[in-house]
Every structure is written in C-alpha cells, then in structure tokens.
Amino acid sequence: MDSYAILKLVWAAILGILFIGLGTMVGMDMGVGTLLRFVGRNDGERRTALNIVGPHWDGNQVWFILGGGAIFAAFPTLYATSFSVFYVVMILLLFSMILRPVAFEYRSKADSRHWRASWDVAFLVSGTLPMFIYGAAFGNVLEGVGYHFGWTGQYYQDESFLSYLVNPFAILCGLMSVALSVYQGGVMLMLRSEEPIHGRARRYAMRGGVAAAALFAIGGVWISRLNGFRLTDANPGMPANPIQGQHVTVSMGGWLENFHAHPALWLIPLLGIACMLLGTLMVRADRPVLAWWIGAGSWACTIGTVGTAMFPFLMPSATMPDQSLTIWNSTASAYGLACMLVVAAIFVPIILSYTSWCYYVMRGKVRTADVIHDTHSY
Amino acid sequence: MELINPDVVDLSRFQFALTALYHFMFVPLTLGLTFMLAAMETVYVVTGRQIYKDMAQFWGKLFGINFAIGVATGITMEFEFGTNWSMYSRFFGDMFGTPLAIEGLMAFFMESTFVGLMFFGWDRLSRPAHLAITYLVALGSNLSALWILVANASMNMPEGAHFDPDTMRMQFDSVVKVIFNPDAQAKFVHTSVAGYVSAAMFVMGISAFYILRGQHKAFAARSFRMAALFGIISTVAVITLGDVLGRLDYEHQPTKIAAIEGLWHTSKPPFEPWLAFALPDDARQENHLEIGVPFVLTPLVAHSFDTPITGMTELEEQAGPHIASGIQALSALRRYGQGHDPADLAQFRAHEADMGFGFLAMRHAPGQDVTAISAAEMDSVVRQTEPDILPNVFVTFWSFRIMVFLSLWFFAVFALSAYVSLTNRLERNRLLLKLCMWSIPLPILATEFGWITAEAGRQPWTVFNRLPTFLSASSHGVGYMIFSLAGFALLYSTFIAAELFLMFKYARLGPDHGAHGAQGPHLTVAHDRKDAFSIASSLSS
Numbered sequence: 032m033d034s035y036a037i038l039k040l041v042w043a044a045i046l047g048i049l050f051i052g053l054g055t056m057v058g059m060d061m062g063v064g065t066l067l068r069f070v071g072r073n074d075g076e077r078r079t080a081l082n083i084v085g086p087h088w089d090g091n092q093v094w095f096i097l098g099g100g101a102i103f104a105a106f107p108t109l110y111a112t113s114f115s116v117f118y119v120v121m122i123l124l125l126f127s128m129i130l131r132p133v134a135f136e137y138r139s140k141a142d143s144r145h146w147r148a149s150w151d152v153a154f155l156v157s158g159t160l161p162m163f164i165y166g167a168a169f170g171n172v173l174e175g176v177g178y179h180f181g182w183t184g185q186y187y188q189d190e191s192f193l194s195y196l197v198n199p200f201a202i203l204c205g206l207m208s209v210a211l212s213v214y215q216g217g218v219m220l221m222l223r224s225e226e227p228i229h230g231r232a233r234r235y236a237m238r239g240g241v242a243a244a245a246l247f248a249i250g251g252v253w254i255s256r257l258n259g260f261r262l263t264d265a266n267p268g269m270p271a272n273p274i275q276g277q278h279v280t281v282s283m284g285g286w287l288e289n290f291h292a293h294p295a296l297w298l299i300p301l302l303g304i305a306c307m308l309l310g311t312l313m314v315r316a317d318r319p320v321l322a323w324w325i326g327a328g329s330w331a332c333t334i335g336t337v338g339t340a341m342f343p344f345l346m347p348s349a350t351m352p353d354q355s356l357t358i359w360n361s362t363a364s365a366y367g368l369a370c371m372l373v374v375a376a377i378f379v380p381i382i383l384s385y386t387s388w389c390y391y392v393m394r395g396k397v398r399t400a401d402v403i404h405d406t407h408s409y
Numbered sequence: 410m411e412l413i414n415p416d417v418v419d420l421s422r423f424q425f426a427l428t429a430l431y432h433f434m435f436v437p438l439t440l441g442l443t444f445m446l447a448a449m450e451t452v453y454v455v456t457g458r459q460i461y462k463d464m465a466q467f468w469g470k471l472f473g474i475n476f477a478i479g480v481a482t483g484i485t486m487e488f489e490f491g492t493n494w495s496m497y498s499r500f501f502g503d504m505f506g507t508p509l510a511i512e513g514l515m516a517f518f519m520e521s522t523f524v525g526l527m528f529f530g531w532d533r534l535s536r537p538a539h540l541a542i543t544y545l546v547a548l549g550s551n552l553s554a555l556w557i558l559v560a561n562a563s564m565n566m567p568e569g570a571h572f573d574p575d576t577m578r579m580q581f582d583s584v585v586k587v588i589f590n591p592d593a594q595a596k597f598v599h600t601s602v603a604g605y606v607s608a609a610m611f612v613m614g615i616s617a618f619y620i621l622r623g624q625h626k627a628f629a630a631r632s633f634r635m636a637a638l639f640g641i642i643s644t645v646a647v648i649t650l651g652d653v654l655g656r657l658d659y660e661h662q663p664t665k666i667a668a669i670e671g672l673w674h675t676s677k678p679p680f681e682p683w684l685a686f687a688l689p690d691d692a693r694q695e696n697h698l699e700i701g702v703p704f705v706l707t708p709l710v711a712h713s714f715d716t717p718i719t720g721m722t723e724l725e726e727q728a729g730p731h732i733a734s735g736i737q738a739l740s741a742l743r744r745y746g747q748g749h750d751p752a753d754l755a756q757f758r759a760h761e762a763d764m765g766f767g768f769l770a771m772r773h774a775p776g777q778d779v780t781a782i783s784a785a786e787m788d789s790v791v792r793q794t795e796p797d798i799l800p801n802v803f804v805t806f807w808s809f810r811i812m813v814f815l816s817l818w819f820f821a822v823f824a825l826s827a828y829v830s831l832t833n834r835l836e837r838n839r840l841l842l843k844l845c846m847w848s849i850p851l852p853i854l855a856t857e858f859g860w861i862t863a864e865a866g867r868q869p870w871t872v873f874n875r876l877p878t879f880l881s882a883s884s885h886g887v888g889y890m891i892f893s894l895a896g897f898a899l900l901y902s903t904f905i906a907a908e909l910f911l912m913f914k915y916a917r918l919g920p921d922h923g924a925h926g927a928q929g930p931h932l933t934v935a936h937d938r939k940d941a942f943s944i945a946s947s948l949s950s
Contacts, residue, residue, distance in 0.1 A: 107502025
C-alpha cells in the first residue's frame with residue numbers, strides 16, 4: 032500500500048476518534064442540558080447543574096468545532112457534500128449549537144423568571160436536538176444519500192430533504208445518541224453534585240443506559256435488512272476525486288459483509304452492548320467515575336461498529352453509487368494530510384494536558400449554596 | 410447539467426455577508442479586551458492594588474457577555490462554507506481547510522478552555538497563575554484571528570497551491586507560502602489592531618459615562634487613561650498597516666484598488682486627484698460629482714510620483730485575451746475529464762494560468778457550457794465577460810471611504826482624550842466625554858466596512874483569479890435559502906436584543922455590583938481600603 036493510502040487510513044482513524052470524543056464530551060454537556068429541567072426542580076438546583084459543566088462546556092464544544100474543521104481539512108469533498116445535502120438539518124443543528132453558548136452566559140445574568148425559563152427551554156432544545164441530529168446523520172448515511180457530481184465537481188441533490196428528515200432508521204439512531212448523552216450527562220452530574228440532584232441524575236443515567244443498549248440491539252438487527260454498499264474495484268492510492276474511478280455494488284445486508292469476512296470484528300458491537308449494560312450497573316452501584324469511562328467506551332464501540340460496517344465508505348450515494356464518497360476518493364492531498372498530521376501530533380498532547388489540568392483545578396463538588404452566592408457562576 | 414440559479418447565489422452571498430458582519434460585531438471587542446484585561450491584571454499582580462483587580466473583573470464581565478455571542482456566531486462561519494459554498498469548499502478546501510483546522514487546534518481550543526478558568530478560577534489559582542491564564546486567553550483569541558486571516562489571505566492572494574486536473578481542485582503544496590503570504594501578515598496586524606481600537610473606545614466610552622455621572626471616579630479615570638493610551642497607539646498602527654495592505658492590493662489585486670479609488674481610466678501622474686467624494690455609476694462606468702485632492706492619489710497608492718495606476722476600463726480590455734485563453738483551458742479540461750487524452754491535457758497546460766477566466770465566461774456560454782461556444786460566438790462571449798472582472802465600484806469605493814474617515818476621527822478623539830486625561834482635566838471637558846461615549850459603536854462600524862472593502866473588492870472571485878463566486882455556491886433551491894435566512898434573522902435579532910439588554914444593565918450597574926470574587930472569607934483581601942467602592946461592594950454583598 033502506498034504512503035498516500037496510509038495517510039488516508041490514518042485520517043479516517045483520527046476522524047473516528049474525533050467522533051468518539053465529540054459523542055462523549057459534547058454528549059455529556061448536551062445530556063446535562065437535556066436533564067436540566069428534570070434534575071433541577073428550582074432555580075438554585077438548575078444553576079448548580081449548569082455550573083457543574085460551566086467551566087468546561089466551552090472547551091468541550093471545541094471537539095465539535097474541531098470535528099467540523101478536521102472534516103474540512105482532511106476530507107474537503109465530504110465536508111462540501113454532506114453539509115450541503117443535509118442542508119435543513121445542518122442549519123437546525125447550527126441554530127441549536129449557537130443557542131448554547133449564549134444560554135450558558137446569559138441565563139443567570141438577569142433575575143426575571145421568564146428570562147430564566149426561556150433560557151432553560153433553550154438548554155433543552157440545544158441539548159437534545161444536536162445529539163438527535165448527530166445520531167440521525169449516521170443513520171441516514173448508512174441508508175445512502177441521494178446525490179451525484181457534475182463535471183466541475185459541483186454536487187447535485189437527487190432527493191427531497193423530507194427523505195432524510197422522516198426516516199425511521201435514522202430516527203432510531205438519533206434516539207440512541209440522545210440516550211447515550213443522557214447517560215453521560217447524568218453520570219457527570221452524579222460526579223459533582225450532592226443530593227437531591229445526585230439521586231435524580233442517577234435515575235436518568237440508568238434509563239439512558241438501558242435505552243441505549245436496547246436501541247443499539249434493534250439497530251443491529253435492522254441493518255441486516257438495509258441495503259449495504261460494496262466497493263468492487265478501487266485503488267486506495269487514487270487521486271482524491273469522486274467523479275470517476277471506482278465501482279460500487281448495492282445489496283441487502285451488505286453492511287455486515289466486513290463482519291462476515293473477519294468474525295473477530297463482531298467483538299466491537301458486542302463490547303458496545305456490554306459497556307452500555309455494565310455502565311448502567313455501575314451507575315446503580317453509585318460508581319460514577321467508572322461509569323463515566325465505561326460510557327466513553329460505549330461511544331467508542333458504537334462509532335467503531337458503524338465505521339467497521341461502512342469501511343471504506345464515508346457517505347454512499349444511493350442514486351449514483353459509483354460516485355459514493357469513500358476514504359480513498361474524498362480526502363485532501365497527500366501534502367495536506369501530512370501537514371495536518373504533524374500539526375495534530377504537536378497540539379493534541381498539549382491540548383489533552385491543559386484540558387486535564389483545568390478539570391483538576393475545578394475539581395470537587397458544586398454546592399447549591401455556593402453557586403447562588405458566587406457572582407461569577409452561571 | 411443543472412444550471413446555476415443566480416438568485417440562489419445572491420441569497421447565499423447575502424446570508425454569508427449578514428452572518429459574517431454580525432459575527433464581526435463581537436470579535437473586535439474580544440481581540441482587544443483580552444489584552445486590556447491582561448494589562449489591568451498585570452498591574453494588579455505587580456502592585457497588589459485592589460482597584461486593578463476590580464477593573465479586570467468588571468471589564469471581564471462585559472467581555473464575557475460579548476465573548477459568548479462571538480463564539481456562538483463563529484460556529485456559523487465554520488458551517489457555512491460547507492452548507493452554502495460547497496463548490497468552493499471542494500475546489501479550495503484542501504488548502505483553505507488547513508489553516509481553519511490549525512486555528513481550532515492551536516488557538517480556539519486554548520482560548521475556549523482557559524476562558525472558563527479565567528471566569529471561574531479567581532479563587533482557585535494563585536495570582537500569577539490566574540494572570541498567566543488571562544494572557545493565554547488573549548494569546549488564543551489573537552492567534553485565532555491570525556489563522557482565520559491566513560485562510561482569508563489565501564482567497565485574496567492564492568499562493569501555495571496549484572490546480573490539479575485529476576482531482577479537479579487546487580492542491581495544497583506549500584505551508585510556508587500559505588503562512589508567509591504577505592497579505593496574511595499585514596491583514597492580521599491590521600485586523601487585530603482594529604480590534605484593540607474597538608476595545609479601547611469601548612472602555613473609554615463607558616468610563617466617560619461614569620465620569621459624566623460622577624460615579625466610580627477613581628475607577629473610571631484609571632480605565633479612561635489606560636484606554637486612551639491603548640487607543641492612540643492602536644489607531645496609528647491600524648492606519649499604517651492599512652497603507653501596507655493598500656500597497657499589496659495595488660500589486661496583486663489591481664481591480665480592487667481601482668474600484669476603491671473609483672479610477673475608471675488609467676491615472677495621469679502626478680496631478681491625479683484622490684477622490685474624497687464621488688458617486689460611482691457602475692452601469693455607465695463613470696463617476697458623478699467628483700471632489701478630489703490633487704497630487705495625492707499616486708504617492709498614496711503607488712508610493713511614487715510618476716507611476717500611472719491602471720484604470721478599470723483598461724483592466725477590462727487587458728482581461729479579454731485571458732478570457733479567450735481561459736475558455737480554451739476549460740474546454741480542454743472538460744474533454745480531458747471524459748477521455749483522459751494527453752493531447753487535451755497538453756492544451757489545458759498551455760492555457761492553465763487563465764482557467765479562472767474560463768469559469769467566469771461560463772455564465773455567458775450557451776447552456777453555461779464553454780465547450781459549446783462556436784468560433785463565431787467567441788468574440789461576443791469574451792466581450793460580455795470583460796465587465797464581469799470588476800467588483801461593485803460604488804460599494805467598494807464608499808465602504809473604503811467610510812472606514813478611512815472613521816479612522817481619522819478615532820485618531821482625533823484618542824489624541825485629545827489622552828492629552829486631556831494626562832493633564833487631569835477630564836471632568837471639565839464634558840463635550841469630549843460625550844463624544845467618547847457616542848463613539849463606542851464607531852470602531853466596530855469601521856471594522857465592518859473594512860471587511861466589506863476587502864471582500865466586496867475581491868469580487869467577482871471567491872479565490873482570486875481562480876474561482877468565480879457564482880460558481881462557488883451550493884446548488885440549493887430558493888426555498889432552502891428562505892428557510893435559513895428566516896432562522897438567522899429570528900435568532901440573531903433575539904441575540905442582539907439580549908446582549909444589548911445585558912450590556913446596558915451591567916454597564917449601568919457599574920463596578921460596585923458583583924465585580925468581586927466568590928464571596929466568603931477571602932472577601933477581606935481588599936488591600937486598598939481607601940477605595941470607597943471596594944468597601945461599598947464588600948458591604949453590599
């Protein structure tokens with residue numbers, strides 16, 4: 032395999048890690064947003080919940096920004112095409128993502144009940160909707176998307192937005208993503224809160240974990256009845272251009288063929304189910320630290336399962352399968368990928384160390400009485 | 410193939426301009442205030458005087474209100490290249506995506522992570538550690554601007570990439586050329602320093618408001634003086650770097666500089682006047698009601714007394730052969746894509762440099778297909794395409810002038826304020842204080858017009874001389890655009906209402922209210938007990 036193909040593979044793996052980080056870290060904050068009105072029965076309790084993620088949500092959100100940036104830089108064709116064909120949901124995702132920073136900063140800066148109640152609704156929407164869309168996007172991509180390319184490289188959409196908005200399989204994936212985020216958010220609240228928030232968060236985290244395991248299992252059965260895509264001939268080192276150069280076949284259950292070819296890969300989805308169930312047990316046993324890491328494991332196995340099933344596809348085209356976007360035909364140039372790899376190798380360790388240090392500085396329980404009197408808090 | 414819908418292109422441009430200008434109402438304050446906060450906190454750490462901590466915390470609160478919307482609306486920008494400029498992102502993403510991703514890794518992550526500690530960490534960190542955090546936030550936000558402007562410069566002066574017929578896009582080939590693009594360097598300093606001007610005017614204006622009302626005197630006078638000095642230095646820098654940028658445009662984007670100066674015909678040095686006023690008429694290609702200052706244009710633009718500056722009419726004529734050659738390049742490219750015939754590749758290579766002009770001619774080709782242009786039609790297509798190389802002159806001319814006239818106003822206000830403040834006669838100059846207050850939004854306005862000058866002047870290109878704007882947009886329907894525009898209008902209006910409400914609320918409350926660290930035993934750390942307001946605030950909490 033030539034070096035360009037290896038670079039493409041490395042970046043596909045990095046994309047997977049970013050998706051896992053995004054699910055875990057952003058999902059956790061989103062889960063807190065979703066649960067805000069349920070774990071906090073009065074204003075002080077809600078502020079406590081908000082301040083648990085208060086010092087970190089901004090840094091966590093960068094996983095999301097960075098995910099977008101990495102797709103743009105390493106998979107420009109995927110970025111250009113997916114963001115445009117999913118226009119309606121992308122715009123909705125964007126609206127809910129820009130609502131969150133403002134909600135955090137503004138909610139507690141005025142005393143009016145209406146003001147705070149409105150921002151609480153903003154938290155609910157901006158916590159639930161993005162996670163739903165995140166999961167649903169994976170569902171839609173698994174089913175194949177209707178688009179093709181013209182000779183200049185411009186994409187053309189071949190299906191109405193309703194087909195990806197009202198899609199039962201995508202809705203299932205969306206719900207699963209919300210369930211995982213409720214689990215992770217609940218666990219984070221348990222980590223840094225006291226009663227009564229702690230107990231409520233624990234109940235919701237358990238429900239989230241069980242729901243995620245159930246939806247994941249249903250999705251697994253469902254996918255064997257879906258059309259999957261197979262690459263019949265392609266050169267991994269090909270120039271990154273989706274217009275021509277590969278052949279694709281479509282068959283029912285095709286997404287399971289990678290698993291059939293390498294049975295050891297079944298371990299990934301099995302481990303995923305195991306993580307979701309074991310995590311729920313850890314929440315029940317009131318071991319939030321362990322439950323948090325097992326939750327991260329659930330995300331890793333979920334993304335890993337989707338990635339294994341689809342490999343090497345990134346976004347198959349249902350209407351012109353030969354122009355499907357794959358790891359081989361939609362990356363940046365070899366030079367661009369190598370450059371970005373060097374930059375990532377330098378900065379990711381730095382980022383991880385200062386992020387951990389920030390958690391260390393802000394460690395400890397957040398108490399409602401402190402939050403109410405601290406003028407810096409949210 | 411599907412035809413380009415000009416309405417969708419216009420709506421996409423309108424949406425991008427709206428969201429970019431909106432985002433940039435908040436960015437300049439973030440860029441400047443972080444450094445002013447760091448300066449205030451430095452004085453606090455060095456002298457240990459409580460008043461400087463109060464200053465850092467009070468201005469920090471206003472910074473936070475502003476910062477939130479800046480971050481939020483920045484996400485829009487990252488999305489929009491993909492959601493609305495698909496062809497641009499595919500064509501240029503290999504190169505353009507890299508600085509954006511580096512921005513995320515190097516700057517945005519740092520700024521976003523540490524801003525949490527800056528607000529929450531006052532009582533958990535030692536004084537020097539907290540100061541270091543504040544500096545890291547300032548460094549992060551300014552590095553972020555650096556990488557965004559590196560990306561922007563690559564659109565204006567595409568260097569470090571070449572077109573590849575096998576991938577049908579610009580391939581990134583030199584990170585050094587991208588980073589050391591002269592346009593990027595000058596633009597970064599010009600833009601970030603413009604942010605410092607905005608922040609200085611903001612702090613000076615609000616301080617003037619307190620002095621006018623006789624409130625928080627010691628606090629306001631110190632803030633005012635610091636801001637005035639910061640402002641005068643920044644204004645001088647912004648004007649100097651503006652001149653450097655103008656010089657670069659003169660060398661690399663002659664259409665932009667000719668449009669900025671409303672120069673329809675090549676200049677006649679040395680007499681050629683600099684137009685202080687004119688009404689450029691794009692349709693008839695002439696100016697009405699010109700008022701100019703003789704002998705100024707040539708030295709201002711060309712930095713010499715005898716170099717003629719090429720006018721727009723002449724630039725159009727010069728573009729003719731490039732358009733004809735570009736059509737050859739594009740036709741060959743299309744045939745090469747279908748048959749991979751080396752002869753087509755050779756023809757493409759011969760005309761490669763003009764490919765962008767071929768794209769520009771697509772709009773006037775039969776069925777938007779350049780291969781369908783017959784020999785007889787060629788001349789008429791070229792002639793129809795020629796005027797397309799010019800930006801909208803009225804917009805470029807006036808946005809530049811508004812920016813320049815405003816910067817001269819800032820210079821006057823800061824110079825006078827610094828003088829009056831240093832001679833301790835502030836309270837008697839109520840008119841000056843009122844002018845400072847009313848000038849708060851003006852630097853932000855000037856920055857917005859700066860963006861319009863740079864980007865409207867870049868038209869008709871998204872990637873200068875390589876990819877036209879009309880070809881860059883996603884192939885959406887009008888319905889999609891109405892949906893997103895309505896959403897942005899609703900959301901952004903709500904945001905600005907909430908932000909102004911909070912800004913006015915906290916600015917009126919002043920530093921007495923809630924500017925202290927977490928309440929409790931450490932409250933008594935206030936050393937400077939002589940400062941009345943610090944005692945008052947300990948009592949009120």
